[in-house]
Amino acid sequence: MNPRVHRPRARDLGIVVGALPTGPHNAITDVPGVLVGHTTIDNGADLHTGVTxxxxxxxxxxxxxLPAAVYTGNGYGKLVGSTQVGELGxxxxxxxxxxxxxVFRAADALLTYxxxxxxxxxxxxxxxxxxNDGHLSDVRRRPITERHVLDAVTGASAQRPAEGCVGAGTGTSALGYKAGIGTSSRAVxxxxxxxxxxxxxxxxFGGVLTxxxxxxxxxELVPEADxxxxxxxxxxxxxxxxxxxxARQLRxxxxxxxxxxxRVGASYSNGSGDYAIAFSTAGPDRSPIPDGQLDPVFAAVLDSVEEALLNSLFTATTTSGVGGRVSHALPHEAAVRRLAAAGRLT
Structure with a gap:
């Protein structure tokens, strides 16, 4: 596994999304009881994949x-177990x-757990x-084993998760750049x-980063990436x-x-399987928030997802993969210059 290079998150560079404050870690693990674990496979050549x-x-x-829901933006993907979540909530x-x-070996491993x-x-x-991380990783080798899945699940912690080229994001790219895992949170x-x-x-996923x-x-920012x-x-x-x-509100x-x-420029293309899973950890004794009071929660979802998407790009590093293909990291200096010129930095 290659050593990870630390890169600043979007907020570290003055890119602040929305007015709501973040949680202590600015991560999904700020929700009490929610843990995250990664297993990363990166041989520096043709395998760049993992489990989150x-x-x-x-x-x-x-x-x-727990109450939960799934929403499918475009169903070109494999989300094992989603129909039962949709049916039972x-x-x-x-x-x-x-x-x-x-994904299928991972599902069998999770069944073991x-x-x-x-x-x-x-x-x-x-x-x-x-x-699909097949642009950089040899997906036909299906390198994920039961041990990789069990290690990610049992090793999950409440600390701020690693982002960028780690776990399930090791070999992914988005909006033309190297991407990966990103996270964020909001206190409401x-x-x-x-x-x-x-x-x-x-x-x-595809599109033009915004x-x-x-x-x-x-x-424009990485001409050699054309x-x-x-x-x-x-x-x-x-x-x-x-x-x-x-479950209805979570949907x-x-x-x-x-x-x-x-908000970040997604193209929502034919081949993009875009899914969201939402769940609540609140105790079963608490009554659901009335719909009329959900606007700040909706705002928190939009802002935290937007910032998590940006973090997935800003923290990722340039990666060379299978077939000699390269996915370039977003150049921070060039991005910051454009944002500063537009008066968008905090």
Whole structure:
């Protein structure tokens, strides 16, 4: 595995999305009880892939399901377990993300984890999503094993997750640049008590990068990338919150997560499988927030997803992969110059 190079997040460069404050880590792990783990496979040549797991610690003895919903922006993808989430409105497992042709092995591995936790269970619904990292990684080798998945799930922590070229984002590209995993959060003041909204992204989709309304096309910022610009194919978005919401309301959150892709220039192409999963960790004794009070929660979803998408690009590093293809990192200095000239930096 190649050593990771630390690159600043969008906010570190003065790129601030929206007016709501972030949580302490500005990450999905700011939602109490939500953990994230990565397993990364990177041989420096033709394998750049991995596993990212979002693990709600509230799932356990006494509570084996959380309110949840899935929204499909474009269904050209594989989200194993999504139909049951849509039918029953509950999440019964950690959410695992990986590369396209490894999704089925990952689902079987997650099933092993669930069966070990509930030896008497007869039905399980592992939820596993993917994006296609075949531009940089040899997807036909299907390198993900059960051990990779179990390590990501059992090693998940409440710290700020690593971003960029890590886990399921190791080999992904978006909006013409090298991308990967990104995360962000928002603290939302509400009538009775504040709530937190967090997002984690596996970005791998097409379009022209736009930050705070300023276009940052790869052809202009990285001219040598013209012939190596990867095709866009998919985005997985996970939204977590401790706001008490039911499955219907969570689907409204998931829908807005897909809308947020448009803020950064997504093309929503035919081959892009764009999915959002939203779940609530609030205790079952709390009544859902009235719909009329959801506007600040909607704003938090839009802003946290937008910033997580930007973080997935700003933290990624240039990567050479299978077939000699290269996905170039977003050049910070050039991007900052354009944003400063437009008066958008904080």
């Amino acid at each position: 797991a979002v693990v709600p610690s509230q799932l356990g003895p006494g509570r084996w399901a 509950v999440l019964e497992s950690p959410i695992v993300l990986t590369g396209t042709l490894s 669930l069966m070990n936790r509930r030896p008497d269970g007869l039905s399980f619904n592992p939820l596993v999503g993917e994006t 003041p509400m009538v009775d008590r504040p709530v937190t909204v967090g997002a984690l992204i596996q970005s791998n 930050a705070l309304g300023v276009p940052l096309p790869v052809q 012939r190596t610009d990867p095709p866009g194919n998919s985005c997985m978005i996970v939204v977590a919150t401790d706001a008490p919401l039911d 409204r959150l998931a829908r807005r997560a897909i809308f947020a892709m448009g």
